[in-house]
Amino acid sequence: MAAIKALFSDIDGTAIRSDHTMSKAVARSFRDCMDRGCTVVLASSRSPQGMMPLVRSNGLEGVWISAYGGGLLVDECGRTLAEHGFGRALALSIVQFVEERFGDAAAAGVYTAQHWYVKSRKDPRIAREERIVQTTSQEGGPEALEEDETVGKILFICRPEATLSVRDALRQRFGALHVSTSSDILVEVNAAGISKATAVADVCSNLGIAPAETAAIGDAANDLPMLDAAGIAIAMGNAVPAVKEKADFVCGTNDEDGVAEACARLWRS
Known part of the structure; x- marks a missing residue:
């Protein structure tokens, strides 16, 4: 994981379980990444308001938020770094x-x-x-x-x-x-040209890093652009077939702490 400077994780079907809660193991894995100097980006189609309860309840202050499928990027201080949309x-x-x-x-x-x-x-x-x-x-x-x-x-x-x-x-x-x-x-x-890949580009631009220095985890079709853009693509065990086909490796399901497993594997690599 030493080469990975930013980790992008989808939320629903990925970072949270089927009951819409985040396990202690997954929350701990995100905090561990941040402790190691890796920027963790929760990349979701949710609104920022729909992501903050997860952040606060799991002690994840310090993560960045990419909301609206790449349409809005907010840093760990709540500052809007990028906004893409239509009228x-x-x-x-x-x-x-x-x-x-x-x-x-x-x-x-x-x-x-x-x-x-x-x-x-x-x-x-x-x-x-x-x-x-x-x-x-x-x-x-x-x-x-x-x-x-x-x-x-x-x-x-x-x-x-x-x-x-x-x-x-x-x-x-x-x-x-x-x-x-x-x-x-x-x-x-x-908006035209906006997808979760936009989040990867915006974060890399703001941090001054290359896409090759990033990893992304997802499960659904709207995660595919993000997986394409990141240096390492990881599919959840519950991911749709197209996501698994795109991935460098497949981890456990969202009900099996797959994100924690993936983070541990990245750090070992």
């Missing part, structure tokens, strides 16, 4: 397109650095997401956006049978945007 007009068009095409098969969440806008908090899909990330959304939908707010991400929580159709329709209609899936019910929309 109100495009956000309105994206949400309107999905609503007209798919009706209530998908519930939209629009994320900025400070807000999470939804149509209704009573939607059970939104309520479930609030419980998972321990963050409260704000009703009003994309119409609530200020004219000068930057949208970091739009998340569509879909019925499982509609997820791929929503993804493919968005890719066809908004070809310049980065559209990916992070589970069988989640479709993520980022």
